[in-house]
Amino acid sequence: MSIQYLTGFGNEFESEAINGALPKNQNAPQKVPFGLYAEQLSGTSFTTPRKKNLRTWFYRIMPCVNHKHFKPCTQPFFLSYPLKKHPPTPPHRFRWNPLPKPVSKLNFLESLTTVAGNGGVSSQTGVAIHIYSCNQSMKKQAFYNADGAFLIVPQSGALSIQTEFGFLEMEPGEVCVLQRGMKFSVSPLENYARGYVCENYGAHFELPELGTIGANGLAYPRHFQIPTTHYEASASSFKLFCKFQGHLWKAEQNHSPFDVVAWHGNYVPYKYDLRKFQTVNTVSFDHCDPSIFTVLTSPSDTPGVANLDFVIFPERWSLAENTFRPPYYHRNMMSEFMGLIYGQYDAKQKGFVPGGFSIHNCMSAHGPDSETHNKASSQKLKPQYLGNTLAFMFETRFVFQLTPWALSTKLLQKDYEQCWSKLPALFHK
Numbered sequence: 001m002s003i004q005y006l007t008g009f010g011n012e013f014e015s016e017a018i019n020g021a022l023p024k025n026q027n028a029p030q031k032v033p034f035g036l037y038a039e040q041l042s043g044t045s046f047t048t049p050r051k052k053n054l055r056t057w058f059y060r061i062m063p064c065v066n067h068k069h070f071k072p073c074t075q076p077f078f079l080s081y082p083l084k085k086h087p088p089t090p091p092h093r094f095r096w097n098p099l100p101k102p103v104s105k106l107n108f109l110e111s112l113t114t115v116a117g118n119g120g121v122s123s124q125t126g127v128a129i130h131i132y133s134c135n136q137s138m139k140k141q142a143f144y145n146a147d148g149a150f151l152i153v154p155q156s157g158a159l160s161i162q163t164e165f166g167f168l169e170m171e172p173g174e175v176c177v178l179q180r181g182m183k184f185s186v187s188p189l190e191n192y193a194r195g196y197v198c199e200n201y202g203a204h205f206e207l208p209e210l211g212t213i214g215a216n217g218l219a220y221p222r223h224f225q226i227p228t229t230h231y232e233a234s235a236s237s238f239k240l241f242c243k244f245q246g247h248l249w250k251a252e253q254n255h256s257p258f259d260v261v262a263w264h265g266n267y268v269p270y271k272y273d274l275r276k277f278q279t280v281n282t283v284s285f286d287h288c289d290p291s292i293f294t295v296l297t298s299p300s301d302t303p304g305v306a307n308l309d310f311v312i313f314p315e316r317w318s319l320a321e322n323t324f325r326p327p328y329y330h331r332n333m334m335s336e337f338m339g340l341i342y343g344q345y346d347a348k349q350k351g352f353v354p355g356g357f358s359i360h361n362c363m364s365a366h367g368p369d370s371e372t373h374n375k376a377s378s379q380k381l382k383p384q385y386l387g388n389t390l391a392f393m394f395e396t397r398f399v400f401q402l403t404p405w406a407l408s409t410k411l412l413q414k415d416y417e418q419c420w421s422k423l424p425a426l427f428h429k
Protein backbone atom coordinates (compact mmCIF):
# COMPACT_ATOMS: atom_id res chain seq x y z
CA MET A 1 0.00 0.00 0.00
CA SER A 2 1.17 3.51 -0.64
CA ILE A 3 1.41 6.28 1.91
CA GLN A 4 0.24 9.28 -0.02
CA TYR A 5 0.26 11.41 3.13
CA LEU A 6 4.00 11.82 2.69
CA THR A 7 3.20 14.04 -0.26
CA GLY A 8 0.97 16.20 1.89
CA PHE A 9 -2.45 14.97 0.83
CA GLY A 10 -3.52 13.61 4.22
CA ASN A 11 -4.92 10.40 2.78
CA GLU A 12 -6.54 7.87 5.08
CA PHE A 13 -5.68 4.19 5.41
CA GLU A 14 -7.66 1.50 7.11
CA SER A 15 -7.29 -2.14 8.01
CA GLU A 16 -9.48 -4.60 9.91
CA ALA A 17 -8.73 -8.19 10.94
CA ILE A 18 -12.44 -9.02 11.43
CA ASN A 19 -15.04 -7.90 8.93
CA GLY A 20 -17.15 -5.17 10.50
CA ALA A 21 -14.73 -4.29 13.31
CA LEU A 22 -14.11 -0.85 11.85
CA PRO A 23 -16.93 1.59 12.71
CA LYS A 24 -18.31 2.78 9.41
CA ASN A 25 -19.62 6.27 10.00
CA GLN A 26 -17.88 7.71 13.04
CA ASN A 27 -14.66 7.46 15.04
CA ALA A 28 -15.98 6.79 18.54
CA PRO A 29 -19.46 5.21 18.58
CA GLN A 30 -21.17 4.62 21.91
CA LYS A 31 -20.58 0.91 21.40
CA VAL A 32 -17.74 -0.19 19.14
CA PRO A 33 -18.39 -3.42 17.18
CA PHE A 34 -17.26 -6.64 18.93
CA GLY A 35 -16.85 -4.84 22.29
CA LEU A 36 -13.63 -3.09 21.28
CA TYR A 37 -12.35 0.16 22.75
CA ALA A 38 -11.81 3.22 20.52
CA GLU A 39 -8.56 5.10 21.09
CA GLN A 40 -6.83 7.87 19.16
CA LEU A 41 -3.06 8.25 18.70
CA SER A 42 -2.16 11.83 17.75
CA GLY A 43 1.08 12.34 15.84
CA THR A 44 0.63 16.10 15.61
CA SER A 45 -1.12 18.77 17.65
CA PHE A 46 -4.89 18.76 17.22
CA THR A 47 -4.72 22.06 15.36
CA THR A 48 -1.88 21.29 12.95
CA PRO A 49 -2.98 22.35 9.45
CA ARG A 50 -4.88 19.64 7.66
CA LYS A 51 -2.19 18.75 5.11
CA LYS A 52 0.29 17.91 7.90
CA ASN A 53 -2.14 16.66 10.54
CA LEU A 54 -1.43 13.03 11.54
CA ARG A 55 -3.58 10.77 13.72
CA THR A 56 -4.90 7.24 13.82
CA TRP A 57 -7.92 5.64 15.46
CA PHE A 58 -7.41 2.19 17.00
CA TYR A 59 -10.15 -0.32 17.85
CA ARG A 60 -8.54 -2.60 20.40
CA ILE A 61 -9.31 -5.25 22.99
CA MET A 62 -7.93 -3.19 25.90
CA PRO A 63 -7.13 0.53 25.86
CA CYS A 64 -3.51 1.57 26.45
CA VAL A 65 -4.41 3.16 29.81
CA ASN A 66 -4.52 -0.31 31.33
CA HIS A 67 -0.96 -0.75 32.63
CA LYS A 68 0.76 -0.54 36.00
CA HIS A 69 2.91 2.30 37.32
CA PHE A 70 6.09 3.08 35.36
CA LYS A 71 9.36 2.36 37.15
CA PRO A 72 12.75 3.69 36.02
CA CYS A 73 15.12 1.23 34.39
CA THR A 74 18.49 1.60 32.74
CA GLN A 75 20.18 0.64 29.53
CA PRO A 76 23.54 2.38 29.95
CA PHE A 77 24.48 2.56 26.27
CA PHE A 78 21.13 3.90 24.99
CA LEU A 79 21.45 7.65 25.57
CA SER A 80 19.46 10.77 24.83
CA TYR A 81 20.36 14.37 24.11
CA PRO A 82 21.42 16.66 25.53
CA LEU A 83 23.85 14.32 27.30
CA LYS A 84 24.11 15.04 31.02
CA LYS A 85 27.88 15.23 30.68
CA HIS A 86 30.11 14.55 27.77
CA PRO A 87 33.71 15.17 26.84
CA PRO A 88 34.33 17.91 24.24
CA THR A 89 33.78 16.65 20.72
CA PRO A 90 36.97 17.43 18.78
CA PRO A 91 36.81 18.49 15.12
CA HIS A 92 38.48 15.22 14.06
CA ARG A 93 37.24 13.07 11.24
CA PHE A 94 35.98 9.84 12.87
CA ARG A 95 35.53 6.33 11.54
CA TRP A 96 34.63 3.11 13.36
CA ASN A 97 34.67 -0.62 12.65
CA PRO A 98 31.35 -2.51 12.88
CA LEU A 99 29.87 -3.73 16.14
CA PRO A 100 30.81 -7.40 16.65
CA LYS A 101 28.25 -10.12 17.28
CA PRO A 102 27.11 -10.06 20.92
CA VAL A 103 28.82 -12.53 23.23
CA SER A 104 25.66 -12.97 25.31
CA LYS A 105 21.93 -12.96 24.67
CA LEU A 106 20.82 -9.46 23.68
CA ASN A 107 17.63 -8.19 22.13
CA PHE A 108 17.27 -5.08 19.95
CA LEU A 109 16.46 -2.71 22.81
CA GLU A 110 19.20 -4.09 25.06
CA SER A 111 21.79 -3.77 22.31
CA LEU A 112 21.10 -0.16 21.27
CA THR A 113 24.35 1.80 21.55
CA THR A 114 24.34 5.54 21.05
CA VAL A 115 27.13 6.95 18.91
CA ALA A 116 26.26 10.63 18.58
CA GLY A 117 23.44 13.13 18.61
CA ASN A 118 22.37 16.71 19.04
CA GLY A 119 19.43 18.91 19.94
CA GLY A 120 17.23 17.85 22.79
CA VAL A 121 14.27 15.63 23.55
CA SER A 122 12.33 18.31 25.42
CA SER A 123 12.67 20.91 22.68
CA GLN A 124 11.88 18.28 20.00
CA THR A 125 14.87 19.20 17.85
CA GLY A 126 17.85 17.22 16.62
CA VAL A 127 18.59 13.52 16.39
CA ALA A 128 20.44 10.67 18.07
CA ILE A 129 22.27 7.97 16.13
CA HIS A 130 22.33 4.45 17.55
CA ILE A 131 23.66 1.11 16.34
CA TYR A 132 22.39 -2.34 17.27
CA SER A 133 23.77 -5.87 17.25
CA CYS A 134 21.33 -8.44 18.65
CA ASN A 135 20.51 -12.13 18.64
CA GLN A 136 17.24 -12.36 20.63
CA SER A 137 13.60 -11.41 20.16
CA MET A 138 11.88 -8.91 22.45
CA LYS A 139 9.64 -11.67 23.76
CA LYS A 140 6.59 -10.41 25.65
CA GLN A 141 8.09 -6.93 25.50
CA ALA A 142 7.05 -3.76 23.72
CA PHE A 143 8.73 -0.38 23.46
CA TYR A 144 7.43 3.05 22.61
CA ASN A 145 9.41 6.24 22.32
CA ALA A 146 7.83 9.51 23.45
CA ASP A 147 11.04 11.33 22.50
CA GLY A 148 11.06 10.69 18.77
CA ALA A 149 10.72 8.38 15.80
CA PHE A 150 13.03 5.47 14.91
CA LEU A 151 14.34 5.16 11.36
CA ILE A 152 15.85 1.66 11.32
CA VAL A 153 18.46 0.74 8.67
CA PRO A 154 19.28 -3.00 8.83
CA GLN A 155 22.79 -3.89 7.66
CA SER A 156 22.94 -7.61 8.44
CA GLY A 157 20.01 -9.94 9.12
CA ALA A 158 16.30 -9.51 8.43
CA LEU A 159 13.94 -8.21 11.11
CA SER A 160 10.31 -8.82 11.95
CA ILE A 161 8.78 -5.86 13.74
CA GLN A 162 5.44 -6.30 15.45
CA THR A 163 3.50 -3.05 15.76
CA GLU A 164 0.05 -2.04 16.90
CA PHE A 165 -0.82 -1.81 13.18
CA GLY A 166 0.49 -5.28 12.25
CA PHE A 167 3.85 -6.70 11.21
CA LEU A 168 6.64 -5.10 9.18
CA GLU A 169 9.32 -7.44 7.88
CA MET A 170 12.45 -6.11 6.29
CA GLU A 171 15.90 -7.15 5.14
CA PRO A 172 19.11 -5.18 4.57
CA GLY A 173 18.41 -2.77 1.72
CA GLU A 174 15.04 -1.86 3.24
CA VAL A 175 14.35 0.70 5.98
CA CYS A 176 11.39 1.41 8.23
CA VAL A 177 10.04 4.31 10.26
CA LEU A 178 8.37 3.66 13.62
CA GLN A 179 6.83 6.96 14.55
CA ARG A 180 6.78 8.70 17.91
CA GLY A 181 4.57 6.89 20.42
CA MET A 182 3.95 3.71 18.42
CA LYS A 183 4.50 0.46 20.31
CA PHE A 184 6.67 -2.16 18.69
CA SER A 185 8.70 -5.32 19.35
CA VAL A 186 11.70 -6.37 17.24
CA SER A 187 12.65 -9.97 16.41
CA PRO A 188 15.65 -11.02 14.29
CA LEU A 189 14.48 -13.42 11.58
CA GLU A 190 17.93 -15.00 11.55
CA ASN A 191 20.20 -15.80 14.48
CA TYR A 192 21.82 -12.37 14.32
CA ALA A 193 20.94 -8.82 13.26
CA ARG A 194 22.97 -5.63 13.04
CA GLY A 195 22.18 -2.15 11.80
CA TYR A 196 21.74 1.56 12.38
CA VAL A 197 18.97 3.66 13.95
CA CYS A 198 18.33 7.37 13.52
CA GLU A 199 16.15 8.63 16.35
CA ASN A 200 14.47 11.77 15.07
CA TYR A 201 13.46 14.20 17.83
CA GLY A 202 12.28 16.77 15.28
CA ALA A 203 9.51 17.12 12.72
CA HIS A 204 8.07 14.03 11.08
CA PHE A 205 9.87 12.62 8.05
CA GLU A 206 8.52 13.76 4.68
CA LEU A 207 9.42 13.14 1.09
CA PRO A 208 11.60 16.01 -0.16
CA GLU A 209 10.15 18.55 -2.58
CA LEU A 210 11.13 17.80 -6.18
CA GLY A 211 11.42 21.36 -7.51
CA THR A 212 12.51 21.41 -11.13
CA ILE A 213 12.83 17.61 -11.18
CA GLY A 214 9.07 17.62 -11.65
CA ALA A 215 6.38 15.17 -10.61
CA ASN A 216 8.50 12.00 -10.74
CA GLY A 217 11.78 11.07 -9.18
CA LEU A 218 13.72 9.94 -6.11
CA ALA A 219 11.54 7.83 -3.74
CA TYR A 220 8.08 7.17 -5.17
CA PRO A 221 5.17 7.44 -2.69
CA ARG A 222 3.65 4.23 -4.07
CA HIS A 223 6.70 2.23 -2.99
CA PHE A 224 6.20 2.86 0.74
CA GLN A 225 4.42 0.02 2.50
CA ILE A 226 2.37 -0.08 5.69
CA PRO A 227 1.24 -3.05 7.82
CA THR A 228 -2.15 -4.69 7.85
CA THR A 229 -3.87 -5.54 11.10
CA HIS A 230 -2.73 -8.53 13.13
CA TYR A 231 -4.00 -8.75 16.69
CA GLU A 232 -3.08 -10.82 19.73
CA ALA A 233 -5.88 -11.62 22.18
CA SER A 234 -3.38 -12.63 24.85
CA ALA A 235 -4.08 -11.93 28.53
CA SER A 236 -0.60 -12.89 29.69
CA SER A 237 1.98 -10.60 31.27
CA PHE A 238 3.84 -8.08 29.09
CA LYS A 239 6.62 -5.63 29.84
CA LEU A 240 6.06 -2.19 28.38
CA PHE A 241 9.22 -0.10 27.96
CA CYS A 242 9.06 3.60 27.27
CA LYS A 243 11.62 6.33 26.65
CA PHE A 244 10.37 9.63 27.99
CA GLN A 245 12.49 12.78 28.34
CA GLY A 246 15.68 10.82 27.84
CA HIS A 247 15.01 8.18 30.50
CA LEU A 248 13.98 4.57 30.09
CA TRP A 249 10.92 3.35 32.03
CA LYS A 250 9.23 0.00 32.43
CA ALA A 251 5.66 -1.00 33.34
CA GLU A 252 3.86 -4.34 33.58
CA GLN A 253 0.53 -5.05 31.97
CA ASN A 254 -1.59 -8.16 31.74
CA HIS A 255 -2.62 -7.93 28.10
CA SER A 256 -0.86 -7.73 24.78
CA PRO A 257 -0.02 -4.22 23.53
CA PHE A 258 -0.63 -5.64 20.05
CA ASP A 259 -4.38 -6.15 20.45
CA VAL A 260 -5.63 -3.77 17.74
CA VAL A 261 -8.37 -5.46 15.71
CA ALA A 262 -8.99 -2.55 13.35
CA TRP A 263 -7.56 0.88 12.68
CA HIS A 264 -7.89 3.83 10.35
CA GLY A 265 -5.86 6.98 9.98
CA ASN A 266 -2.78 8.53 8.45
CA TYR A 267 -0.25 8.23 11.32
CA VAL A 268 1.30 4.89 10.45
CA PRO A 269 4.59 3.00 10.52
CA TYR A 270 6.03 2.25 7.11
CA LYS A 271 8.88 0.60 5.25
CA TYR A 272 10.70 1.36 2.01
CA ASP A 273 13.02 -0.63 -0.24
CA LEU A 274 16.01 1.61 -0.99
CA ARG A 275 16.66 -0.35 -4.20
CA LYS A 276 13.49 1.19 -5.66
CA PHE A 277 14.95 4.71 -5.40
CA GLN A 278 15.09 6.52 -8.74
CA THR A 279 18.54 8.07 -8.84
CA VAL A 280 19.01 11.44 -10.52
CA ASN A 281 22.41 12.88 -11.39
CA THR A 282 24.35 14.62 -14.13
CA VAL A 283 24.46 13.34 -17.72
CA SER A 284 27.03 15.94 -18.78
CA PHE A 285 29.77 17.00 -16.35
CA ASP A 286 30.48 17.87 -12.69
CA HIS A 287 28.38 16.81 -9.72
CA CYS A 288 24.97 17.52 -8.37
CA ASP A 289 25.15 18.01 -4.60
CA PRO A 290 24.37 14.91 -2.49
CA SER A 291 20.94 16.36 -1.69
CA ILE A 292 19.90 14.76 -4.99
CA PHE A 293 20.01 11.42 -3.15
CA THR A 294 17.57 12.41 -0.36
CA VAL A 295 15.04 9.71 0.50
CA LEU A 296 13.33 11.35 3.49
CA THR A 297 13.71 14.69 5.21
CA SER A 298 12.77 16.02 8.63
CA PRO A 299 12.40 19.76 8.09
CA SER A 300 13.38 22.37 10.65
CA ASP A 301 11.77 25.77 11.14
CA THR A 302 14.23 27.21 8.56
CA PRO A 303 13.23 26.39 4.98
CA GLY A 304 15.87 24.29 3.21
CA VAL A 305 17.84 23.55 6.40
CA ALA A 306 16.88 20.07 7.55
CA ASN A 307 16.77 18.77 11.08
CA LEU A 308 17.71 15.50 9.37
CA ASP A 309 18.11 14.35 5.79
CA PHE A 310 18.28 10.62 5.08
CA VAL A 311 20.43 10.28 1.96
CA ILE A 312 21.55 7.15 0.09
CA PHE A 313 24.30 6.37 -2.40
CA PRO A 314 22.81 3.44 -4.33
CA GLU A 315 23.89 1.43 -7.34
CA ARG A 316 23.91 3.76 -10.35
CA TRP A 317 25.64 4.75 -13.57
CA SER A 318 28.51 7.22 -13.46
CA LEU A 319 28.65 9.20 -16.70
CA ALA A 320 30.17 12.63 -16.09
CA GLU A 321 32.70 13.67 -18.71
CA ASN A 322 35.97 15.48 -17.92
CA THR A 323 35.09 15.22 -14.25
CA PHE A 324 36.69 13.99 -11.05
CA ARG A 325 33.89 11.53 -10.39
CA PRO A 326 34.13 10.48 -6.72
CA PRO A 327 32.57 12.80 -4.13
CA TYR A 328 34.46 16.09 -4.13
CA TYR A 329 36.57 17.33 -1.23
CA HIS A 330 34.46 19.52 0.94
CA ARG A 331 33.67 21.19 4.24
CA ASN A 332 30.00 21.27 5.14
CA MET A 333 27.81 23.52 7.26
CA MET A 334 25.76 20.40 7.98
CA SER A 335 27.13 17.45 9.96
CA GLU A 336 27.34 13.98 8.44
CA PHE A 337 27.04 10.44 9.80
CA MET A 338 27.69 7.78 7.16
CA GLY A 339 27.09 4.03 7.17
CA LEU A 340 27.60 1.26 4.63
CA ILE A 341 24.96 -1.44 4.13
CA TYR A 342 26.90 -3.45 1.54
CA GLY A 343 29.64 -3.21 -1.05
CA GLN A 344 32.19 -0.44 -1.37
CA TYR A 345 31.71 3.33 -1.16
CA ASP A 346 33.25 5.16 -4.10
CA ALA A 347 35.21 7.72 -2.03
CA LYS A 348 37.23 5.17 -0.08
CA GLN A 349 39.41 2.26 -1.23
CA LYS A 350 39.54 0.57 2.17
CA GLY A 351 38.70 1.05 5.84
CA PHE A 352 35.01 1.92 5.41
CA VAL A 353 33.45 -1.53 5.63
CA PRO A 354 29.82 -2.72 5.74
CA GLY A 355 28.48 -2.16 9.24
CA GLY A 356 31.12 0.51 9.89
CA PHE A 357 30.35 4.21 10.21
CA SER A 358 31.97 7.62 10.10
CA ILE A 359 31.27 11.15 11.31
CA HIS A 360 32.40 14.31 9.55
CA ASN A 361 31.15 17.17 11.67
CA CYS A 362 30.42 20.78 10.73
CA MET A 363 33.31 22.25 8.68
CA SER A 364 35.59 19.22 9.19
CA ALA A 365 37.33 18.63 5.83
CA HIS A 366 36.78 15.25 4.18
CA GLY A 367 36.64 13.53 0.82
CA PRO A 368 38.31 10.77 -1.20
CA ASP A 369 41.33 9.03 0.25
CA SER A 370 44.76 9.24 -1.45
CA GLU A 371 44.33 6.04 -3.44
CA THR A 372 40.90 7.03 -4.71
CA HIS A 373 42.18 10.46 -5.75
CA ASN A 374 45.11 8.97 -7.61
CA LYS A 375 42.96 6.46 -9.44
CA ALA A 376 40.06 8.80 -10.25
CA SER A 377 42.21 11.64 -11.54
CA SER A 378 44.07 9.46 -14.03
CA GLN A 379 41.53 6.85 -15.18
CA LYS A 380 40.11 6.88 -18.72
CA LEU A 381 36.52 8.06 -18.39
CA LYS A 382 33.74 6.00 -19.88
CA PRO A 383 30.22 5.14 -18.68
CA GLN A 384 30.72 3.06 -15.53
CA TYR A 385 28.19 1.15 -13.48
CA LEU A 386 28.75 1.49 -9.74
CA GLY A 387 27.32 -1.88 -8.74
CA ASN A 388 27.15 -3.72 -5.42
CA THR A 389 27.12 -0.59 -3.29
CA LEU A 390 24.64 0.90 -0.85
CA ALA A 391 25.88 3.60 1.50
CA PHE A 392 23.78 6.14 3.35
CA MET A 393 24.09 9.38 5.29
CA PHE A 394 22.21 10.94 8.18
CA GLU A 395 22.88 14.66 7.62
CA THR A 396 21.80 17.16 10.25
CA ARG A 397 21.94 20.92 10.76
CA PHE A 398 23.21 20.49 14.33
CA VAL A 399 26.73 19.42 15.26
CA PHE A 400 27.06 15.83 16.46
CA GLN A 401 28.17 15.46 20.07
CA LEU A 402 29.86 12.08 20.44
CA THR A 403 29.08 9.81 23.35
CA PRO A 404 31.83 8.68 25.75
CA TRP A 405 31.44 5.20 24.22
CA ALA A 406 32.05 6.48 20.68
CA LEU A 407 35.18 8.38 21.75
CA SER A 408 36.71 5.48 23.66
CA THR A 409 35.61 2.24 21.98
CA LYS A 410 38.21 -0.04 20.45
CA LEU A 411 36.15 0.10 17.28
CA LEU A 412 37.32 3.69 16.70
CA GLN A 413 39.94 3.77 13.91
CA LYS A 414 42.69 5.88 15.40
CA ASP A 415 44.53 5.98 12.06
CA TYR A 416 41.55 7.16 9.97
CA GLU A 417 43.11 10.52 9.14
CA GLN A 418 46.10 8.73 7.59
CA CYS A 419 43.92 7.96 4.57
CA TRP A 420 44.57 11.51 3.34
CA SER A 421 48.23 11.73 4.42
CA LYS A 422 49.66 10.53 1.11
CA LEU A 423 47.88 13.12 -1.01
CA PRO A 424 50.68 14.67 -3.06
CA ALA A 425 51.11 18.37 -3.79
CA LEU A 426 50.60 18.37 -7.56
CA PHE A 427 50.91 22.11 -8.11
CA HIS A 428 53.18 23.14 -10.94
CA LYS A 429 53.68 26.21 -13.17
Ligand SMILES: [Fe+2]
Residues within 6 Å of the ligand: 330, 332, 336, 360, 366
Ligand atom coordinates in the same frame (compact mmCIF):
# COMPACT_ATOMS: atom_id res chain seq x y z
FE1 LIG B 1 30.46 14.97 3.10
